[in-house]
Amino acid sequence: MLKMMAASKGLVTHGVSSCQGCGIELIIRNVLDVLGEDTVLVIPPGCAALFSGTGPEAAVKLAGIQGNLENSAAIASGIAAGFRHQGNEHTTVCAFCGDGATVDIGLQSLSGAMERNENILYICYDNEAYMNTGIQGSSSTPLGASTTTTPAGKPVGSKDLIQIVMAHGVPYAATASVADLGDLRRKVKKAKGIKGCRVLHIHCPCPTGWGYHSSKTIELAREGVDSGAWVLMEYENGRVKLGRRPSKLGHAEDYMKLQKRFRTAVGELTAQTNERIISRYEYLEKLERLGGE
Numbered sequence: 001m002l003k004m005m006a007a008s009k010g011l012v013t014h015g016v017s018s019c020q021g022c023g024i025e026l027i028i029r030n031v032l033d034v035l036g037e038d039t040v041l042v043i044p045p046g047c048a049a050l051f052s053g054t055g056p057e058a059a060v061k062l063a064g065i066q067g068n069l070e071n072s073a074a075i076a077s078g079i080a081a082g083f084r085h086q087g088n089e090h091t092t093v094c095a096f097c098g099d100g101a102t103v104d105i106g107l108q109s110l111s112g113a114m115e116r117n118e119n120i121l122y123i124c125y126d127n128e129a130y131m132n133t134g135i136q137g138s139s140s141t142p143l144g145a146s147t148t149t150t151p152a153g154k155p156v157g158s159k160d161l162i163q164i165v166m167a168h169g170v171p172y173a174a175t176a177s178v179a180d181l182g183d184l185r186r187k188v189k190k191a192k193g194i195k196g197c198r199v200l201h202i203h204c205p206c207p208t209g210w211g212y213h214s215s216k217t218i219e220l221a222r223e224g225v226d227s228g229a230w231v232l233m234e235y236e237n238g239r240v241k242l243g244r245r246p247s248k249l250g251h252a253e254d255y256m257k258l259q260k261r262f263r264t265a266v267g268e269l270t271a272q273t274n275e276r277i278i279s280r281y282e283y284l285e286k287l288e289r290l291g292g293e
């Protein structure tokens with residue numbers, strides 16, 4: 001492993017133990033490539049912890065800490081306070097957390113950090129379930145998706161994290177996806193250059209939990225963006241700016257058909273999914289127009 005670390009060029013070594021086709025690996029390689037080595041990472045338990053670890057198992061060549069599911073934003077806030085005390089204004093403190101660690105178990109600590117406008121970059125990679133412990137449903141799991149705790153399909157929709165973040169009035173927040181790595185990198189770069197609490201919410205396909213072939217990660221992420229199941233947007237200084245308009249807005253069938261987790265979501269549930277996608281998108285468009293007035 002030490003040899004692999006030395007041989008790999010970026011800040012993430014070769015030979016990580018995530019599943020083939022895992023969206024997290026693409027995300028963390030790109031995020032750290034943009035953030036650079038003057039970065040401290042906070043990673044809670046979850047699949048991203050496959051990249052942290054201690055000693056020779058660590059796949060990232062950065063200082064960092066693995067905390068708890070409840071308190072990544074609080075730990076990051078403490079590290080940022082330490083740097084402030086030392087007069088260090090340059091190091092990026094980045095929390096890199098799954099959806100369970102963000103929208104469920106760590107939501108209160110994230111909310112506090114956003115309220116206090118802590119100088120941290122909080123990234124939620126969203127694979128839409130508790131993957132590391134066996135694909136349990138989270139409040140980011142979408143309507144109709146089958147998990148080990150929602151075997152017949154989740155009967156309710158997901159929490160809208162970006163709107164929760166916007167309600168806190170942070171200086172910068174954005175959604176991104178592995179469907180468009182150029183856009184993702186641009187948003188990471190922008191977030192890096194802003195002071196205060198910045199939040200990125202990144203769609204993260206998971207072949208193991210979503211039930212698709214590992215070669216289809218990018219194709220699937222693109223279907224998500226094209227259908228509007230995942231909306232690319234930014235929020236800056238109180239204004240919403242939508243990214244590329246979905247080319248098949250409200251037609252999530254192709255996206256859903258590619259994934260076994262939606263095998264029970266037929267007919268009525270698919271129609272409900274499409275309705276939700278359209279009404280959410282129209283609402284976001286209204287917010288964008290309001291910001292422009």
Ligand SMILES: Cc1ncc(C[n+]2csc(CCOP(=O)(O)OP(=O)(O)O)c2C)c(N)n1
Nearest residue numbers: 045046047069098099100101129130131132
């Ligand atoms: C309070 C608490 N409950 C449960 C666990 C067990 N646990 C460890 S990792 C994990 C899954 C985390 O899911 P998520 O944050 O979505 O990340 P993913 O595994 O999907 O990458 C769970 C439930 C824990 N560590 N702490």
Ligand code: SF4
Nearest residue numbers: 018019022047206208
């Ligand atoms: S279970 Fe999913 S998120 Fe976790 S390592 Fe495997 S592909 Fe990645």
